[in-house]
Amino acid sequence: xxxxxxxxxxxxxxxxxxxxxxxxxxxxxxxxxxxxxxxxxxxxxxxxxxxxxxxxxxxxxxxxxxxxxxxxxxxxxxxxxxxxxxxxxxxxxxxxxxxxxxxxxxxxxxxxxxxxxxxxxxxxxxxxxxxxxxxxxxxxxxxxxxxxxxxxxxxxxxxxxxxxxxxxxxxxxxxxxxxxxxxxxxxxxxxxxxxxxxxxxxxxxxxxxxxxxxxxxxxxxxxxxxxxxxxxxxxxxxxxxxxxxxxxxxxxxxxxxxxxxxxxxxxxxxxxxxxxxxxxxxxxxxxxxxxxxxxxxxxxxxxxxxxxxxxxxxxxxxxxxxxxxxxx
Amino acid sequence: xxxxxxxxxxxxxxxxxxxxxxxxxxxxxxxxxxxxxxxxxxxxxxxxxxxxxxxxxxxxxxxxxxxxxxxxxxxxxxxxxxxxxxxxxxxxxxxxxxxxxxxxxxxxxxxxxxxxxxxxxxxxxxxxxxxxxxxxxxxxxxxxxxxxxxxxxxxxxxxxxxxxxxxxxxxxxxxxxxxxxxxxxxxxxxxxxxxxxxxxxxxxxxxxxxxxxxxxxxxxxxxxxxxxxxxxxxxxxxxxxxxxxxxxxxxxxxxxxxxxxxxxxxxxxxxxxxxxxxxxxxxxxxxxxxxxxxxxxxxxxxxxxxxxx
Numbered sequence: 001x002x003x004x005x006x007x008x009x010x011x012x013x014x015x016x017x018x019x020x021x022x023x024x025x026x027x028x029x030x031x032x033x034x035x036x037x038x039x040x041x042x043x044x045x046x047x048x049x050x051x052x053x054x055x056x057x058x059x060x061x062x063x064x065x066x067x068x069x070x071x072x073x074x075x076x077x078x079x080x081x082x083x084x085x086x087x088x089x090x091x092x093x094x095x096x097x098x099x100x101x102x103x104x105x106x107x108x109x110x111x112x113x114x115x116x117x118x119x120x121x122x123x124x125x126x127x128x129x130x131x132x133x134x135x136x137x138x139x140x141x142x143x144x145x146x147x148x149x150x151x152x153x154x155x156x157x158x159x160x161x162x163x164x165x166x167x168x169x170x171x172x173x174x175x176x177x178x179x180x181x182x183x184x185x186x187x188x189x190x191x192x193x194x195x196x197x198x199x200x201x202x203x204x205x206x207x208x209x210x211x212x213x214x215x216x217x218x219x220x221x222x223x224x225x226x227x228x229x230x231x232x233x234x235x236x237x238x239x240x241x242x243x244x245x246x247x248x249x250x251x252x253x254x255x256x257x258x259x260x261x262x263x264x265x266x267x268x269x270x271x272x273x274x275x276x277x278x279x280x281x282x283x284x285x286x287x288x289x290x291x292x293x294x295x296x297x298x299x300x301x302x303x304x305x306x307x308x309x310x311x312x313x314x315x316x317x318x319x320x321x322x323x324x325x326x327x328x
Numbered sequence: 329x330x331x332x333x334x335x336x337x338x339x340x341x342x343x344x345x346x347x348x349x350x351x352x353x354x355x356x357x358x359x360x361x362x363x364x365x366x367x368x369x370x371x372x373x374x375x376x377x378x379x380x381x382x383x384x385x386x387x388x389x390x391x392x393x394x395x396x397x398x399x400x401x402x403x404x405x406x407x408x409x410x411x412x413x414x415x416x417x418x419x420x421x422x423x424x425x426x427x428x429x430x431x432x433x434x435x436x437x438x439x440x441x442x443x444x445x446x447x448x449x450x451x452x453x454x455x456x457x458x459x460x461x462x463x464x465x466x467x468x469x470x471x472x473x474x475x476x477x478x479x480x481x482x483x484x485x486x487x488x489x490x491x492x493x494x495x496x497x498x499x500x501x502x503x504x505x506x507x508x509x510x511x512x513x514x515x516x517x518x519x520x521x522x523x524x525x526x527x528x529x530x531x532x533x534x535x536x537x538x539x540x541x542x543x544x545x546x547x548x549x550x551x552x553x554x555x556x557x558x559x560x561x562x563x564x565x566x567x568x569x570x571x572x573x574x575x576x577x578x579x580x581x582x583x584x585x586x587x588x589x590x591x592x593x594x595x596x597x598x599x600x601x602x603x604x605x606x607x608x609x610x611x612x613x614x615x616x617x618x619x620x621x622x623x624x625x626x627x628x629x630x631x632x633x634x635x636x637x
Binding site: 182 | 343344350354355468472473474476477480483484495571572574575578579582583597600609612613
């Protein structure tokens with residue numbers, strides 16, 4: 001019987017982590033030996049090409065991300081206008097180099113004359129805040145679930161993992177939409193909802209890692225000298241799964257941001273008084289055919305740049321922290 | 329094998345029953361459907377009559393039993409908006425959605441495997457660096473770009489500016505080009521990345537070296553020997569991804585006015601038409617479970633070390 005195969009159901013960012021891939025290889029445990037076999041066979045890769053080195057793209061992504069975070073945190077100081085203030089005489093001004101644009105509105109204005117750049121900054125802050133909080137909650141809950149499930153095994157494991165399977169039996173976006181509609185939305189509810197969608201990914205990976213760590217001698221030694229389970233999990237298992245946890249956290253952030261944006265785009269997102277990049281794109285879409293392209297393109301571009309920089313950093317982190325991949 | 333499939337089918341039924349319980353509880357306990365169905369001027373009698381007609385006056389466990397019994401007969405109640413059987417409404421729209429999802433699935437599998445493997449090969453062997461860079465950039469864009477934004481961008485470029493393709497609707501093949509391509513974009517990127525990293529991982533493995541040492545052509549080494557191990561994570565994720573596509577089709581169908589069940593879902597969600605939501609959830613759960621079963625069965629084909637018993 002195959003282990004229920006772990007993978008990320010939310011396909012928008014489903015990079016399978018190395019930990020998952022080890023499980024995927026199957027019951028032979030061949031994944032663990034891979035590092036050795038490829039080391040003995042590294043005959044053709046020039047060392048300078050090893051891809052875990054910092055290169056221009058990664059440094060660029062880091063700079064972009066830091067700038068975006070800075071802009072999101074200090075949006076109030078940076079934003080040239082009040083994002084909610086309407087100036088009907090300035091409706092649908094085009095962005096800067098286009099004829100008819102105004103230097104006061106670099107990215108143009110929306111249908112009610114509100115400054116688009118200020119709205120994007122405001123929305124960016126919400127996207128990052130919701131994404132980051134949701135992923136942190138998911139990481140904590142998923143990590144605890146995975147540790148307990150993997151360490152104790154037995155009925156706890158079965159119950160937890162069946163629940164995880166059940167959650168994964170339905171695509172994440174559908175669950176998110178259903179909960180958003182039935183439960184209503186607010187800032188906190190949105191975070192909890194997204195955390196619920198993604199915690200199962202953490203639980204699965206951490207459980208798998210915990211299972212393999214628990215077979216190692218130092219855990220047995222700790223058990224032999226009478227250490228309590230809580231202490232073993234915290235002191236011996238957690239440090240060994242920490243790098244996976246970090247990688248997962250970074251790689252789940254993009255999907256959290258994308259789910260929030262997609263929900264908002266479809267009209268199931270945050271309440272109307274809270275700005276959201278997804279809803280900006282949706283509103284802009286209504287006037288797209290009429291030629292006012294900037295209203296929907298720029299907010300989406302902001303999501304794309306944010307998500308892409310996090311993805312680049314996540315990929316780099318995974319290659320850097322995972323020796324199995326570094327060999328390749 | 330047969331026993332395995334039977335056991336998996338039983339598991340699937342249990343999962344679907346549990347999912348139905350969760351969905352039922354969600355739809356019945358969170359909000360009073362009466363508030364949605366009646367306008368504020370409705371009298372007490374009118375409310376009573378509607379309650380009886382929908383069976384909402386009985387205890388909750390009886391309602392659930394009725395729901396499950398109805399479910400086994402494919403009866404999910406009547407849509408509160410359209411006044412027609414909910415399941416029928418959903419199934420009428422299913423072909424249009426399946427068309428999209430199947431088109432996108434075929435497109436992403438057909439493109440992802442050769443490009444992923446070649447790009448992994450390019451990376452590992454140091455040949456064709458440009459190909460690898462292109463594939464990596466493209467796949468990074470694919471996993472990072474919000475689907476709805478890609479769709480809008482494509483409409484702007486190909487429909488509004490270039491007038492190559494129609495903006496929305498369904499009918500000719502030209503109508504399907506953008507929705508199918510954009511729906512496949514995300515999963516294509518995911519699968520390319522998996523195929524690429526898989527190829528990188530097995531490239532220096534002993535069995536690949538042996539194949540090469542036997543004097544096989546590099547093409548055979550890659551696509552016959554290396555590919556089989558690369559395929560395992562790819563099919564795992566593709567099962568999930570294809571199921572997810574049905575749901576992501578909601579976004580695409582909304583933007584391109586494609587008359588599929590995703591658009592029906594968005595519509596019924598905004599109007600809180602619970603029976604349609606439940607029927608849709610069940611259809612997706614069943615499709616998803618079947619896909620997962622197919623995925624698990626197909627492992628044996630790619631890796632004989634895995635047995636399903």
